[in-house]
Amino acid sequence: MTSVVTDSPFVRACRGLDVPHTPVWFMRQAGRSLPEYRKIRAGIGMLDSCRRPDLVTEITLQPVRRHNVDAAILFSDIVVPIAAAGIDLDIVAGTGPVVAAPIRTADDLVRLRPITLDDVGFVAEAVRQLVGELGPTPLIGFAGAPFTLASYLIEGGPSRTYLKTKAMMYGAPELWNALLSRLADITLAFLRTQIEAGVSAVQLFDSWAGALSEADYREHVLPHSARVLQGLADAGVPRIHFGVGTAVLLRAMGEAGADVVGVDWRTPLDQATEIVGPERSLQGNLDPAILFAGWEVVRREADRVLEQGRAAPGHVFNLGHGVMPETDPDILTRLVAHVHEASGRA
Numbered sequence: 092m093t094s095v096v097t098d099s100p101f102v103r104a105c106r107g108l109d110v111p112h113t114p115v116w117f118m119r120q121a122g123r124s125l126p127e128y129r130k131i132r133a134g135i136g137m138l139d140s141c142r143r144p145d146l147v148t149e150i151t152l153q154p155v156r157r158h159n160v161d162a163a164i165l166f167s168d169i170v171v172p173i174a175a176a177g178i179d180l181d182i183v184a185g186t187g188p189v190v191a192a193p194i195r196t197a198d199d200l201v202r203l204r205p206i207t208l209d210d211v212g213f214v215a216e217a218v219r220q221l222v223g224e225l226g227p228t229p230l231i232g233f234a235g236a237p238f239t240l241a242s243y244l245i246e247g248g249p250s251r252t253y254l255k256t257k258a259m260m261y262g263a264p265e266l267w268n269a270l271l272s273r274l275a276d277i278t279l280a281f282l283r284t285q286i287e288a289g290v291s292a293v294q295l296f297d298s299w300a301g302a303l304s305e306a307d308y309r310e311h312v313l314p315h316s317a318r319v320l321q322g323l324a325d326a327g328v329p330r331i332h333f334g335v336g337t338a339v340l341l342r343a344m345g346e347a348g349a350d351v352v353g354v355d356w357r358t359p360l361d362q363a364t365e366i367v368g369p370e371r372s373l374q375g376n377l378d379p380a381i382l383f384a385g386w387e388v389v390r391r392e393a394d395r396v397l398e399q400g401r402a403a404p405g406h407v408f409n410l411g412h413g414v415m416p417e418t419d420p421d422i423l424t425r426l427v428a429h430v431h432e433a434s435g436r437a
């Protein structure tokens with residue numbers, strides 16, 4: 092990592108250091124809201140495109156060029172490493188990941204093998220290309236957390252109730268821990284690969300952990316996520332930990348070993364700082380739906396998020412979840428400029 096990147100507003104805010112302006116990027120900034128993305132992806136499957144370093148590089152750069160965001164996020168998906176680990180799956184447009192044969196028994200577990208660098212060499216290559224192209228702009232690597240990955244593997248696809256996932260968690264704790272432990276190994280190896288190739292920060296997505304109570308999260312999930320995050324403690328890059336609907340989990344998600352806790356739009360950032368404590372920065376948390384309400388509302392709500400974010404030791408401006416495909420990209424560009432201007436200490 093070059094010192095320019097280490098000194099970027101994004102990395103500094105993650106570390107709670109002073110910044111010239113509040114840094115901003117958007118979850119799912121690389122994707123379907125951009126016409127140039129839809130054009131380059133035409134006729135190429137999602138997983139195939141994640142395996143082509145030239146395509147990954149171009150798609151990752153698109154939102155950086157267009158919006159002037161303070162960080163790039165690697166174009167990939169949370170199921171890429173589990174596909175590399177031998178699981179037959181597809182990412183179906185409009186649905187999400189679909190697993191051909193879900194994992195429900197101890198015998199099924201053998202289909203999920205550990206990954207080596209060779210299995211995800213295409214990701215390392217894309218990261219190296221990107222670091223060269225991005226210059227001073229930091230690149231964020233990412234992975235899915237064990238619980239969120241397990242939910243896809245057990246359910247076989249997206250779920251609203253997580254019925255089979257919770258049935259295993261409560262009813263077969265040994266199998267549950269064996270599965271999450273394997274997923275933690277894969278996630279840790281996958282994030283290490285990205286860090287060694289040059290990413291400047293990592294985000295662990297536990298998008299669906301909000302389905303759990305704090306007690307169940309602490310007992311059945313936190314130890315596995317903590318093994319991933321604490322396993323990266325010596326890697327020298329900030330670790331962001333994010334989930335949706337996690338108001339009651341924010342403290343535990345920080346304690347798992349994060350430098351930055353990602354917050355959705357339901358919890359105001361000043362309140363989130365009281366819950367998380369003064370040692371960790373926050374990321375978030377404009378409701379992605381607000382981007383459809385007209386510029387005056389966007390500006391007012393962005394100012395509120397900036398104001399409430401001042402309570403945290405460091406604030407990385409983001410949405411409370413990913414950019415929706417129907418979002419007008421010009422609003423995102425305008426929002427980046429506004430966040431920079433309104434927070435500028437010049």
Ligand SMILES: Cc1c2[nH]c(c1CCC(=O)O)Cc1[nH]c(c(CCC(=O)O)c1C)Cc1[nH]c(c(CCC(=O)O)c1C)Cc1[nH]c(c(C)c1CCC(=O)O)C2
Nearest residue numbers: 118119120121122166167168169184185186187296298413
């Ligand atoms: C849960 C989850 C997944 N994938 C991811 C998560 C965690 C983040 C979150 O909570 O939103 C993470 C992810 N997926 C993608 C990125 C790329 C980087 C970025 O711009 O943030 C990231 C960080 C690309 C993608 N991942 C996916 C797309 C759309 C596929 C396409 O363009 O055909 C993109 C750009 C597909 C996908 N993959 C997944 C879902 C739910 C979907 C959406 C299904 C749909 O509505 O079509 C699983």
